[in-house]
Amino acid sequence: MRPDPDADATAIDAELPAAQQASAADSKTLPPWFAVSLALVALLALLVSALLWQKLSSIQELLARQSADATAQSTEARAISRQAQEMAREAAARVAVFDARLSEVALQRTQLEELMQSLSRSRDENLVVDIDSAIRLAQQQAELTGSVEPLLAALRSASQRVARAAQPRLTPLQRAIARDIDRIKSAALSDTPGLLVKLDELAHLADELVLANAVLPVQARAAVKRMPAEPAPPWWLRTFQLIQDEAKALVRVSRIEQPEAALLSPEQSFFLRENFKLKLLNARLGLLARQLESSRADLAAAAISLNKYFDLNSRRTQVAVALLQQVQTQMKSLQIPRVDETLAALTTAAAGR
Numbered sequence: 001m002r003p004d005p006d007a008d009a010t011a012i013d014a015e016l017p018a019a020q021q022a023s024a025a026d027s028k029t030l031p032p033w034f035a036v037s038l039a040l041v042a043l044l045a046l047l048v049s050a051l052l053w054q055k056l057s058s059i060q061e062l063l064a065r066q067s068a069d070a071t072a073q074s075t076e077a078r079a080i081s082r083q084a085q086e087m088a089r090e091a092a093a094r095v096a097v098f099d100a101r102l103s104e105v106a107l108q109r110t111q112l113e114e115l116m117q118s119l120s121r122s123r124d125e126n127l128v129v130d131i132d133s134a135i136r137l138a139q140q141q142a143e144l145t146g147s148v149e150p151l152l153a154a155l156r157s158a159s160q161r162v163a164r165a166a167q168p169r170l171t172p173l174q175r176a177i178a179r180d181i182d183r184i185k186s187a188a189l190s191d192t193p194g195l196l197v198k199l200d201e202l203a204h205l206a207d208e209l210v211l212a213n214a215v216l217p218v219q220a221r222a223a224v225k226r227m228p229a230e231p232a233p234p235w236w237l238r239t240f241q242l243i244q245d246e247a248k249a250l251v252r253v254s255r256i257e258q259p260e261a262a263l264l265s266p267e268q269s270f271f272l273r274e275n276f277k278l279k280l281l282n283a284r285l286g287l288l289a290r291q292l293e294s295s296r297a298d299l300a301a302a303a304i305s306l307n308k309y310f311d312l313n314s315r316r317t318q319v320a321v322a323l324l325q326q327v328q329t330q331m332k333s334l335q336i337p338r339v340d341e342t343l344a345a346l347t348t349a350a351a352g353r
Helices: 005-027 033-145 149-165 168-186 192-208 218-229 235-250 266-288 292-309 315-332 340-350
Strands: none
Touching: 033 149, 033 168, 033 340, 149 168, 168 340, 192 266, 192 315, 266 292, 292 315
8 A cells, every 4th residue: 555645744744843842942941151162262263363364474475575586586597697698608709719819820830840841851852962962973983083982981971961860761861871881891893003004014015916927936036136146157057047947938837717817918917016005095095084894895806806816825925815814804893883772762862752
C-alpha cells in the first residue's frame, strides 16, 4: 500500500510551530556573559583589524620606499651603463687608434728590417764582388809570372775578409777557399827559368847537330883536323890515302828512315837548322807569355823535325832529344792550378743562395 501524502504534510505542519516555540524559549533563557563575550570578541577583532591595517600601511610604505630606491638604483644603473657604454666606445676607439699605430710601427719595423737586410746583402755582395775580382786578377798574374804566390796571397786575404764578415751564408765560400789553398800548396810546379835555360841550350846545339844525310860526321871531321898533329906519313902513303878517301866519298851507302832527309840540299839544311831554332824560340816566347798550348805545339813540331832530319846515332842529337823530352815533360806540370771551386762558390754567394 502507498502512504498518503496529505497525511504526511499535515503532520509536518503540526510539528513546525512546536519547534519555533522551543527556540524562542531557549533564547529567553541565554546568560549575560555570553553578550559580554561577544562584545569582547568584536572588540578584539576590531583591534586585530586595526593592527593589521597599520601593519599593512607600514608594509605599503616600505614597499613604496623600496620601489623608490629600486627606481633610483635603476636610474643610477642606467646612467652607469651609459657611462660604461661611452667608456667602451672610447676604449674601442683607443684600441682602434692603437691598432693603427701598431700597424704603422710593424710596417716601419718591416721596412727597417728590409733596409737592414738590403744593406747587409749589399755589403756582402760588394765583398763577394771584390773577392772575385781580386782572385781573378791574382789568377792572371800567376799565369803571367808562372808563380803561385800572387794567387795564394789573394786567397789568404779573401779568407781573412770572409772570416771578419762572419756571415753564415759565406761559410761555403770560406771552405772552398781553404780547399783551393791546400790544393795549390800541394801542387808540383815546374821551374820556368830552368825550362828557359834548357831551351837556350837546345838553340845553341842546333848548329852542331848532325843531319841524317851528312857526308862526313862532325866527329870524323874533328879526327881529320887532329891528324896533322900526328907524325906525317910518307908522301906516297898520303897520296894513296887521299885517293882512297876520295873514292869512298864518291859512293856512300847509309840507311835513312825518312826519304825527305836524304833529299835535303845544303841550302835546305841551313834553313832546316834555322827553322828548328825558330820553333825553339817560339816555344820560349810562348812560355814567357804563358801561352802553354802554343809552346807545346812548337816543341812537338821541333821534336818531329829533330827525329826526322837529324842523325839519331849522333851523341849531340841524342843529348838534344833528351833535353827536348825533359822540356816537354816539365811543360805538362807547368799549368797553374785553377781556383774553379772558389769561383763557383763566389758565383753561388753572389746569387744569394
